[in-house]
Amino acid sequence: MHAFDVLGDPVRRRILELLAERERASGELVEIVGGEFGISQPAVSQHLKVLRDSGFATVRAEAQRRVYAVDTAPLEQVDRWLGRFRVFWESKLDALETEIARGKRQRHLAAQDGVSAASRKPRQTRSA
Amino acid sequence: MHAFDVLGDPVRRRILELLAERERASGELVEIVGGEFGISQPAVSQHLKVLRDSGFATVRAEAQRRVYAVDTAPLEQVDRWLGRFRVFWESKLDALETEIARGKRQRHLAAQDGVSAASRKPRQTRSA
DNA sequence: GCGCTATATCAGTTTATACTTATATAAGTC
DNA sequence: GACTTATATAAGTATAAACTGATATAGCGC
Numbered sequence: 001m002h003a004f005d006v007l008g009d010p011v012r013r014r015i016l017e018l019l020a021e022r023e024r025a026s027g028e029l030v031e032i033v034g035g036e037f038g039i040s041q042p043a044v045s046q047h048l049k050v051l052r053d054s055g056f057a058t059v060r061a062e063a064q065r066r067v068y069a070v071d072t073a074p075l076e077q078v079d080r081w082l083g084r085f086r087v088f089w090e091s092k093l094d095a096l097e098t099e100i101a102r103g104k105r106q107r108h109l110a111a112q113d114g115v116s117a118a119s120r121k122p123r124q125t126r127s128a
Numbered sequence: 129m130h131a132f133d134v135l136g137d138p139v140r141r142r143i144l145e146l147l148a149e150r151e152r153a154s155g156e157l158v159e160i161v162g163g164e165f166g167i168s169q170p171a172v173s174q175h176l177k178v179l180r181d182s183g184f185a186t187v188r189a190e191a192q193r194r195v196y197a198v199d200t201a202p203l204e205q206v207d208r209w210l211g212r213f214r215v216f217w218e219s220k221l222d223a224l225e226t227e228i229a230r231g232k233r234q235r236h237l238a239a240q241d242g243v244s245a246a247s248r249k250p251r252q253t254r255s256a
Numbered sequence: 257g258c259g260c261t262a263t264a265t266c267a268g269t270t271t272a273t274a275c276t277t278a279t280a281t282a283a284g285t286c
Numbered sequence: 287g288a289c290t291t292a293t294a295t296a297a298g299t300a301t302a303a304a305c306t307g308a309t310a311t312a313g314c315g316c
Binding site: 025027045048063064 | 261265266
């Protein structure tokens with residue numbers, strides 16, 4: 001199953017969101033996700049199997065519990081695929097920044113007052 | 129249809145890859161993608177409809193042709209969703225960078241020779 | 257060993273979607 | 287206006303996958 005197919009399911013996305021916060025036992029995921037989506041224990045368990053088989057999650061036994069953790073390798077791959085499109089919106093961000101900088105400069109020239117403007121630099125991409 | 133479901137199909141991903149390079153007429157996409165995947169014109173046209181309906185592509189008429197262009201808005205959303213996981217591999221990259229820097233420093237101290245380390249990523253294969 | 261808890265797997269049903277062929281729409285050409 | 291080119295839509299079919307209830311597996315406490 002391709003990474004994007006795995007992410008196509010909202011239940012699996014939700015599970016990954018929860019695992020992004022911290023490791024969770026299967027039962028914990030059944031309770032939260034099963035509750036939110038109104039699905040049974042086997043349904044959640046089957047989604048966990050998909051996540052395991054596709055490399056998105058790892059399991060560790062802890063007594064009778066199965067503790068799941070996210071494995072980001074496939075997510076990195078997805079991220080890399082998206083990379084080819086990133087230039088589109090990043091160039092737009094750059095343009096916006098230029099625009100903001102211009103406004104800033106103009107306000108500065110006009111009033112000579114300190115300008116806050118936050119203006120966080122966009123994250124440096126680590127291409128590939 | 130959710131963005132990730134749209135990206136779940138290899139044909140649609142391929143179409144988006146082609147549109148990332150430049151705009152393309154429907155017929156051009158039918159020829160390339162239809163050829164690569166061995167599917168008919170209606171099949172490709174139906175995928176184009178999905179891409180239109182889900183906001184991944186825009187169309188412009190040019191005589192009888194329909195010229196498609198990528199719209200990155202939904203891809204940005206996907207990218208934002210991925211953002212919550214990015215910290216995982218970026219911290220790993222940071223650690224790797226530190227490691228490289230250490231090695232570099234040590235080699236530098238040891239031999240006083242310049243280190244190239246080019247390290248260009250190989251081109252990504254286009255297989256789905 | 258027995259019962260309890262936690263989780264996975266099995267078998268079967270339903271539904272979504274990705275195709276197919278056939279046909280409709282629409283713009284250019286003569 | 288008929289013909290051709292370019293593309294979309296329609297109708298029907300096949301298949302994958304997301305469920306359900308039932309059951310199997312396995313560790314724990316007694």
